[in-house]
Amino acid sequence: IKIEEKLFQNRYRVDEGRPHIQISDPQVCADDCKTQSCTFVCPAGCYVADEKHEVTLTTDGCLECGTCRVICSEHHNVDWSYPRGGHGILFKFG
Numbered sequence: 001i002k003i004e005e006k007l008f009q010n011r012y013r014v015d016e017g018r019p020h021i022q023i024s025d026p027q028v029c030a031d032d033c034k035t036q037s038c039t040f041v042c043p044a045g046c047y048v049a050d051e052k053h054e055v056t057l058t059t060d061g062c063l064e065c066g067t068c069r070v071i072c073s074e075h076h077n078v079d080w081s082y083p084r085g086g087h088g089i090l091f092k093f094g
């Protein structure tokens with residue numbers, strides 16, 4: 001089974017209007033971050049960079065792994081918390 005197929009088995013309860021992760025200052029991503037590692041380390045592909053070097057974050061498919069929080073240790077530009085109770089990922093096994 002492919003990773004994409006496994007990810008498709010997960011379910012999410014989205015907390016509309018209250019993303020549990022935010023980019024603190026988008027300008028830091030665009031101007032100061034050379035690697036933009038979040039765009040390729042996130043296993044769910046939540047971070048996407050465009051041709052202007054600006055990074056967009058969509059948390060709906062987030063696996064709550066914390067990788068983006070750790071990888072952004074140089075700029076500390078990820079405001080990370082777990083979703084509120086009853087929201088976020090529902091892992092489906094089997």
Ligand code: SF4
Nearest residue numbers: 042062063065066068
């Ligand atoms: Fe992606 Fe993990 Fe960060 Fe969620 S916590 S946005 S899955 S790197």
